[in-house]
Amino acid sequence: MQLNTRTRPATLTRPRIAFLGLGWIGRHRMQAMAEAGDIEIAAVADPDPAAVAAAAELAPDAATGDDLRALLDQKPDGVVIATPSALHAAQSIEALEAGAAVFCQKPLGRDAAETDAVVQAARRADRLLATDLSYRHARAFIALRDLIRRGELGQVHAVDLTFHNAYGPDKPWFRDRRLSGGGCLIDLGIHLVDMALWALDADRATCVSAHARAGGQPLPDDPHVVEDFVLATLELPQGTVVRLACSWNLPAGRDAVIGMDAFGTQGGGTVANVDGSFFDFGAWHHRGTSSAQLVAPPDDWGGRAGADWAGRLRQGAGFDPEACRLTVLAGVLDDIYRKAGAAGTKPALAGSAAR
Structure with missing residues (x-):
C-alpha cells in the first residue's frame, strides 16, 4: 500500500480527531478528550447505528459512518480506536498509512508480531502512536x-x-x-x-x-x-x-x-x-x-492517556520511539502464555497484520 505523504505540521491548533468504536469505552474516551479541550471531533463511526446516534449527541457536527473508511474519508489528524481486539492492528495500520496518528485501546495487537507491525507502520509514516495504558496516568x-x-x-x-x-x-x-x-x-x-x-x-x-x-x-x-x-x-x-x-x-x-x-x-x-x-x-x-x-x-485519571496523546498531537509530535516498548510489552505476554502452556491453545491468528 502506498503511504499517505501529507506533511506533518509543526503544530496543530485544534487537531481533527475521528473515533472508531463507540461502545462505553469509546464514548468515554471521546468525552474525556472533548472535555480536555482543543480538539475537533471530526467524525464518529460504529457498525451499531444506536451507538453512532448516542455519540452524535455529544458531537452533533461530526460526520458519521459505520467503518474506518468513512472516517478516513474525512482526512482526520488522528483516529481513536476502541473496537474488538482482533481488529486493532489492521485498523491502526490502515489509519497510519492514511496519514493519521493513532490512539488505540489496549491491546494494540493480539501478540508481539501484530503489535510490532503497527509500531513499524507508525515509524514509516512518522505518526504519533499510543495505547490506552491508563494506569500510568493515575x-x-x-x-x-x-x-x-x-x-x-x-x-x-x-x-x-x-x-x-x-x-x-x-x-x-x-x-x-x-x-x-x-x-x-x-x-x-x-x-x-x-x-x-x-x-x-x-x-x-x-x-x-x-x-x-x-x-x-x-x-x-x-x-x-x-x-x-x-x-x-x-x-x-x-x-x-x-x-x-x-x-x-x-x-x-x-x-x-x-x-x-x-x-x-x-x-x-x-x-x-x-x-x-x-x-x-x-x-x-x-x-x-x-x-x-x-x-x-x-x-x-481515566481519560488522561487520551488527553496526553491529543496534547502531543497538538504540538506536532510524530513517531515516538517510546512506542517500541509496546512490542516489548506484548512479547512479555507471549512469554507468559508460552510458560503457562497456553501457547498450544493459541491458534495462528487469521488475518494477522504482521508483515
Whole structure:
C-alpha cells in the first residue's frame, strides 16, 4: 500500500480527531478528550447505528459512518480506536498509512508480531502512536514510580502486582482466543506487566514460571476457551523478581482487587484500590513498620492517556520511539502464555497484520 505523504505540521491548533468504536469505552474516551479541550471531533463511526446516534449527541457536527473508511474519508489528524481486539492492528495500520496518528485501546495487537507491525507502520509514516495504558496516568501509580526512580526505596528487589475483577467481560468475543488474543492476562495482566516495566524503567522481562486456568482447570486445547486466572513470576534485567496475579470472576468479596507493592533495601511502597473500587487508589510509603500515605482519592485519571496523546498531537509530535516498548510489552505476554502452556491453545491468528 502506498503511504499517505501529507506533511506533518509543526503544530496543530485544534487537531481533527475521528473515533472508531463507540461502545462505553469509546464514548468515554471521546468525552474525556472533548472535555480536555482543543480538539475537533471530526467524525464518529460504529457498525451499531444506536451507538453512532448516542455519540452524535455529544458531537452533533461530526460526520458519521459505520467503518474506518468513512472516517478516513474525512482526512482526520488522528483516529481513536476502541473496537474488538482482533481488529486493532489492521485498523491502526490502515489509519497510519492514511496519514493519521493513532490512539488505540489496549491491546494494540493480539501478540508481539501484530503489535510490532503497527509500531513499524507508525515509524514509516512518522505518526504519533499510543495505547490506552491508563494506569500510568493515575497519581497513585505515579507516586510509587517516583519513589522507585528517586531511589527512596533503595534497590527494589521484589514487586507484587494484582488485578482481580469480580465480573469479567460481557462481550462474547472476549472469550474467543482468535478474536481477543487471550483472556484475563491480555485484558488485565497487560496493565500489571506495563506497570512493572514502566515503574522500574526496564526494557525487557523474562518469564520464569506461569500458570493459567479456566474455570479452575488447565486450559483445554480449544480456541474458544481463554484463561480466567493467571499467576506468573518474571525477572527484570536488574534482578528484580515480579509476581503477578490477575483474574476474571474471582470471588474476592469485592468488585475488584488492584494493587502494586514494591519492596526495596531501604523501604517499601504500595498502591491499592480503595473499598473495591476500579477507580479510587491510594499510595503509601513504608519505612519498617511505619507507613505514610502519599496519595488519596479522588483522582479523575481515566481519560488522561487520551488527553496526553491529543496534547502531543497538538504540538506536532510524530513517531515516538517510546512506542517500541509496546512490542516489548506484548512479547512479555507471549512469554507468559508460552510458560503457562497456553501457547498450544493459541491458534495462528487469521488475518494477522504482521508483515
